[in-house]
Amino acid sequence: NKNEISILGAGLIGSLLSIYLKKRGLDVHVYEKRPDNRKGDYKEEGRSINMALSDRGWNALDKVGLKEKVLTLTIPMYGRQIHNEHGDTTFIPYGKEGQAIYSISRGRFNQLLMNEAEDAGVKVHFDKKIDNVDLRTNELHIESRDGSKEHISSEVILGADGAYSSLRTAMLKQVRFNYKQEYISHGYKELSIPPTKDGQFAMDPNALHIWPRGSFMLIALPNPDKSFTCTLFLPFEGERVSFENIRDEEDVKGVFQTFFDDAFQMMPNLTGEYFNNPTASLINIECYPWMLNKAMLIGDASHAMVPFYGQGMNSGFEDCVILDNLIEKLGSNAWELVFAKFQKIRKPDTDAICKLAMENFEEMKADVADPKFLIRKKIETRLHELYPNDWIPLYTMVTFSSIPYSEAYAIGKLQQSIMDRIMKDPLITQNWDKLDYGDIIDWLDKTKAV
Numbered sequence: 361n362k363n364e365i366s367i368l369g370a371g372l373i374g375s376l377l378s379i380y381l382k383k384r385g386l387d388v389h390v391y392e393k394r395p396d397n398r399k400g401d402y403k404e405e406g407r408s409i410n411m412a413l414s415d416r417g418w419n420a421l422d423k424v425g426l427k428e429k430v431l432t433l434t435i436p437m438y439g440r441q442i443h444n445e446h447g448d449t450t451f452i453p454y455g456k457e458g459q460a461i462y463s464i465s466r467g468r469f470n471q472l473l474m475n476e477a478e479d480a481g482v483k484v485h486f487d488k489k490i491d492n493v494d495l496r497t498n499e500l501h502i503e504s505r506d507g508s509k510e511h512i513s514s515e516v517i518l519g520a521d522g523a524y525s526s527l528r529t530a531m532l533k534q535v536r537f538n539y540k541q542e543y544i545s546h547g548y549k550e551l552s553i554p555p556t557k558d559g560q561f562a563m564d565p566n567a568l569h570i571w572p573r574g575s576f577m578l579i580a581l582p583n584p585d586k587s588f589t590c591t592l593f594l595p596f597e598g599e600r601v602s603f604e605n606i607r608d609e610e611d612v613k614g615v616f617q618t619f620f621d622d623a624f625q626m627m628p629n630l631t632g633e634y635f636n637n638p639t640a641s642l643i644n645i646e647c648y649p650w651m652l653n654k655a656m657l658i659g660d661a662s663h664a665m666v667p668f669y670g671q672g673m674n675s676g677f678e679d680c681v682i683l684d685n686l687i688e689k690l691g692s693n694a695w696e697l698v699f700a701k702f703q704k705i706r707k708p709d710t711d712a713i714c715k716l717a718m719e720n721f722e723e724m725k726a727d728v729a730d731p732k733f734l735i736r737k738k739i740e741t742r743l744h745e746l747y748p749n750d751w752i753p754l755y756t757m758v759t760f761s762s763i764p765y766s767e768a769y770a771i772g773k774l775q776q777s778i779m780d781r782i783m784k785d786p787l788i789t790q791n792w793d794k795l796d797y798g799d800i801i802d803w804l805d806k807t808k809a810v
């Protein structure tokens with residue numbers, strides 16, 4: 361009774377990974393602690409229920425033939441729509457014309473992936489919580505919802521069980537296992553903007569809406585039912601506007617009327633949602649090694665990041681592609697070699713995207729509200745138009761390319777140092793389109809050479 365492959369967690373990464381491995385002809389079992397969310401009216405609480413899907417994620421879906429099916433569940437967002445405190449808006453495109461990130465409901469996406477996995481022959485076991493993993497014997501200790509317990513041994517174990525992974529907990533007990541976790545000062549809460557009375561979107565559906573307010577912000581992503589899912593990011597405590605200081609309905613209304621009044625006018629269920637929905641925390645996790653013998657961590661279990669670059673799921677999907685490429689190259693009976701190579705290739709990249717996600721938090725909260733941010737984006741867009749291969753903006757490298765994250769990070773830092781100097785010109789607001797763009801590219805080339 362030994363499984364060939366056991367995947368822990370039927371989240372987004374576990375489900376997609378199971379499809380990849382099944383396509384390699386392997387016997388794949390997935391263990392998921394929650395009930396089957398395709399049955400009954402199940403809503404995931406406390407986690408953003410829609411995600412931004414971008415190129416790395418699309419590539420991973422395309423490779424197993426799922427791109428077209430997933431596309432039908434998405435809405436393209438071509439840029440950020442920034443809302444200032446007076447209700448005025450500015451649109452900042454994400455990339456070139458036609459380039460978009462795609463809003464998708466986490467729940468529906470996960471259901472589609474689980475359906476596809478089962479259709480391919482993967483066995484998904486719900487209500488099965490992994491209590492412990494015995495790493496000496498590769499044995500799973502499983503507890504079912506009814507309290508019964510069982511032990512299942514497996515040739516290979518893949519821990520796709522998220523930021524609080526049971527496989528990682530077992531690895532923590534090993535010597536020389538490095539682990540770092542950091543909760544940030546901010547938490548988040550889900551809210552919503554329903555369709556208008558005549559059944560339309562209350563705002564432009566083809567944008568990711570942001571209300572940046574310095575130390576806090578609100579964002580909204582569109583859903584196919586013409587509603588928006590909003591996420592409110594606030595410090596837990598300490599600041600004037602914080603979760604700690606919002607105690608009753610009047611406080612909620614006060615904060616929204618003062619800082620997000622245009623959104624407030626579109627949120628008839630605000631106070632109910634505010635007090636019914638949980639406040640969730642945000643964590644960054646880095647650990648290493650990711651493997652021990654024939655067990656390995658993948659997705660958030662190995663690199664959970666804060667959500668401000670919209671890359672957690674996308675990077676986890678890219679993990680699946682890289683792992684699959686190694687299996688193709690080295691064979692599906694050389695697991696230890698495949699895992700060793702995987703972690704070596706992938707770790708610098710996931711470290712880079714974890715750092716970028718943290719840095720983008722500052723950009724989203726504050727910088728996007730600064731008129732100079734718009735000028736900066738315009739200069740970078742112009743550079744990219746004139747020299748498409750020489751200057752690729754960092755956001756484009758991360759979101760609309762497969763350039764390894766670590767490379768994007770390093771190039772991004774060079775670009776940043778150049779842009780910081782350009783932006784020091786006190787007349788840049790008037791002169792930005794008169795710059796010598798060729799000179800800037802020479803400057804970048806020289807900086808790279810150094």
Ligand SMILES: Cc1cc2nc3c(=O)[nH]c(=O)nc-3n(C[C@H](O)[C@H](O)[C@H](O)COP(=O)(O)OP(=O)(O)OC[C@H]3O[C@@H](n4cnc5c(N)ncnc54)[C@H](O)[C@@H]3O)c2cc1C
Nearest residue numbers: 369371373393408412490521522659660667670672673674
């Ligand atoms: C607010 C927010 C917004 C986000 N927005 C984006 C975005 O726009 N784009 C993007 O790319 N990423 C985004 N992310 C990140 C993304 O949600 C994660 O990176 C992604 O969900 C990771 O998938 P996963 O399958 O590794 O882990 P999870 O989604 O956490 O899935 C893990 C699964 O394992 C199960 N499990 C856990 N423990 C056990 C156990 N002991 N036994 C059995 N099963 C278990 C869980 O029930 C779950 O089903 C966001 C995250 C947050 C918090």
